[in-house]
Amino acid sequence: xxxxxxxxxxxxxxxxxxxxxxxxxxxxxxxxxxxxxxxxxxxxxxxxxxxxxxxxxxxxxxxxxxxxxxxxxxxxxxxxxxxxxxxxxxxxxxxxxxxxxxxxxxxxxxxxxxxxxxxxxxxxxxxxxxxxxxxxxxxxxxxxxxxxxxxxxxxxxxxxxxxxxxxxxxxxxxxxxxxxxxxxxxxxxxxxxxxxxxxxxxxxxxxxxxxxxxxxxxxxxxxxxxxxxxxxxxxxxxx
Amino acid sequence: xxxxxxxxxxxxxxxxxxxxxxxxxxxxxxxxxxxxxxxxxxxxxxxxxxxxxxxxxxxxxxxxxxxxxxxxxxxxxxxxxxxxxxxxxxxxxxxxxxxxxxxxxxxxxxxxxxxxxxxxxxxxxxxxxxxxxxxxxxxxxxxxxxxxxxxxxxxxxxxxxxxxxxxxxxxxxxxxxxxxxxxxxxxxxxxxxxxxxxxxxxxxxxxxxxxxxxxxxxxxxxxxxxxxxxxxxxxxxxx
DNA sequence: CGCGGTGTTGAGACCTGTCAAGACGTGTGG
DNA sequence: CCACACGTCTTGACAGGTCTCAACACCGCG
Numbered sequence: 297x298x299x300x301x302x303x304x305x306x307x308x309x310x311x312x313x314x315x316x317x318x319x320x321x322x323x324x325x326x327x328x329x330x331x332x333x334x335x336x337x338x339x340x341x342x343x344x345x346x347x348x349x350x351x352x353x354x355x356x357x358x359x360x361x362x363x364x365x366x367x368x369x370x371x372x373x374x375x376x377x378x379x380x381x382x383x384x385x386x387x388x389x390x391x392x393x394x395x396x397x398x399x400x401x402x403x404x405x406x407x408x409x410x411x412x413x414x415x416x417x418x419x420x421x422x423x424x425x426x427x428x429x430x431x432x433x434x435x436x437x438x439x440x441x442x443x444x445x446x447x448x449x450x451x452x453x454x455x456x457x458x459x460x461x462x463x464x465x466x467x468x469x470x471x472x473x474x475x476x477x478x479x480x481x482x483x484x485x486x487x488x489x490x491x492x493x494x495x496x497x498x499x500x501x502x503x504x505x506x507x508x509x510x511x512x513x514x515x516x517x518x519x520x521x522x523x524x525x526x527x528x529x530x531x532x533x534x535x
Numbered sequence: 536x537x538x539x540x541x542x543x544x545x546x547x548x549x550x551x552x553x554x555x556x557x558x559x560x561x562x563x564x565x566x567x568x569x570x571x572x573x574x575x576x577x578x579x580x581x582x583x584x585x586x587x588x589x590x591x592x593x594x595x596x597x598x599x600x601x602x603x604x605x606x607x608x609x610x611x612x613x614x615x616x617x618x619x620x621x622x623x624x625x626x627x628x629x630x631x632x633x634x635x636x637x638x639x640x641x642x643x644x645x646x647x648x649x650x651x652x653x654x655x656x657x658x659x660x661x662x663x664x665x666x667x668x669x670x671x672x673x674x675x676x677x678x679x680x681x682x683x684x685x686x687x688x689x690x691x692x693x694x695x696x697x698x699x700x701x702x703x704x705x706x707x708x709x710x711x712x713x714x715x716x717x718x719x720x721x722x723x724x725x726x727x728x729x730x731x732x733x734x735x736x737x738x739x740x741x742x743x744x745x746x747x748x749x750x751x752x753x754x755x756x757x758x759x760x761x762x763x764x765x766x767x768x769x770x771x772x773x774x
Numbered sequence: 775c776g777c778g779g780t781g782t783t784g785a786g787a788c789c790t791g792t793c794a795a796g797a798c799g800t801g802t803g804g
Numbered sequence: 805c806c807a808c809a810c811g812t813c814t815t816g817a818c819a820g821g822t823c824t825c826a827a828c829a830c831c832g833c834g
């Protein structure tokens with residue numbers, strides 16, 4: 297059920313049997329959502345967090361002008377709103393992009409978990425700091441990189457994050473976002489995303505069809521993106 | 536010494552005498568830095584965090600192209616790299632913009648503190664999540680807002696953050712960044728920042744001279760910025 | 775078979791970037 | 805006290821990336 301989550305945790309360091317048991321005990325309930333639903337609305341008081349079991353979620357901000365900005369993407373194994381555990385309300389919505397299965401984790405269970413397992417407290421704190429690192433990388437990308445590098449960077453990041461949970465095969469993975477949604481991530485318009493994707497295809501860097509993204513030339517894509525995966529902290533180091 | 540830090544903490548909820556004492560005990564040493572120094576270099580292993588007592592710091596990323604992007608600004612009372620406590624190395628440099636006085640906080644003292652005061656653990660975890668919220672707001676700003684709103688938003692954010700620590704008088708505060716550095720925050724060039732500032736001045740929204748920023752028409756600036764301070768969680772709520 | 779969402783294309787406008795030069799101003803050394 | 809130097813701010817002309825608007829093509833699904 298939460299194997300992807302455990303895989304992600306273990307990729308940073310050992311998780312004992314007892315800890316694993318405790319983590320499994322976090323889940324109070326599992327709920328299913330359709331695509332394009334709002335899972336958590338900005339501002340509402342929270343007493344649970346959401347552990348994504350399967351599907352794709354995003355954090356999105358609606359602007360006054362009617363535009364949307366996606367601030368982070370979440371895949372299986374991610375806690376989508378663990379920061380809500382301390383903040384108690386979010387500054388953004390959490391929405392589904394696909395059918396999604398989500399484990400509900402009541403905050404009081406997290407209370408108990410981190411009390412019993414200080415090591416897990418550090419791991420979960422770490423994981424919210426990792427979200428911040430991802431935000432920072434997006435700031436850099438959106439502020440400074442041209443459209444092609446920007447998309448390339450997103451693809452490299454997802455490649456790395458999905459690989460950890462075993463969802464990449466031959467540098468291919470399913471990528472369910474529409475070009476419109478991709479634009480909302482990258483700070484571009486869907487028209488420009490469309491043209492940029494054509495460009496990336498023409499240069500034989502990627503293939504993207506039927507919701508599947510194939511990276512055809514990873515070294516070249518990585519160079520175009522100026523992608524350095526160290527901010528994802530994927531190497532094994534005990535915390 | 537760390538009054539600004541305590542003021543910031545207290546603005547979110549009560550901090551007991553004992554807790555205050557413990558927080559003061561975090562400081563192992565105080566160091567001074569000149570302007571434009573690198574305080575922490577990206578990637579180097581960390582065993583301390585830096586609590587800014589006075590001055591201005593920033594988190595900056597150097598790009599391959601030679602450009603720089605500033606990812607967050609820090610003012611008195613901020614922990615500049617508390618996320619380093621869990622991550623153990625940073626994905627960015629921490630640099631000074633002005634003369635700065637910084638308290639050195641060894642990680643093992645934080646270990647002890649959060650063990651003794653679970654409430655403070657939550658507060659400090661919260662504060663790193665707050666940094667993430669600020670990152671998110673920057674993503675939105677840089678991705679979607681035109682140059683004038685973008686600068687306006689930065690000024691509103693700083694106004695709110697500095698007010699908490701008593702550094703705003705009559706909607707004025709010292710703002711020591713050069714236009715070049717401002718550009719590195721906003722994802723613009725210094726030339727464009729210059730022209731945009733002239734525009735904001737001409738519209739009588741701000742005055743900026745001699746390193747002092749005066750907000751002349753806060754409601755108008757806030758509206759231009761589409762600024763909603765709730766992401767800063769400045770209202771009093773026990774955590 | 776038709777419909778709605780998604781992807782594609784073109785032309786033109788606009789915001790921001792680039793390059794280059796000059797003005798200002800503040801601190802330093804003679 | 806002046807002269808100079810260096811960083812910062814300012815300005816102009818032009819280039820270029822991205823956006824806007826609008827139309828059309830495609831495709832999966834009911």
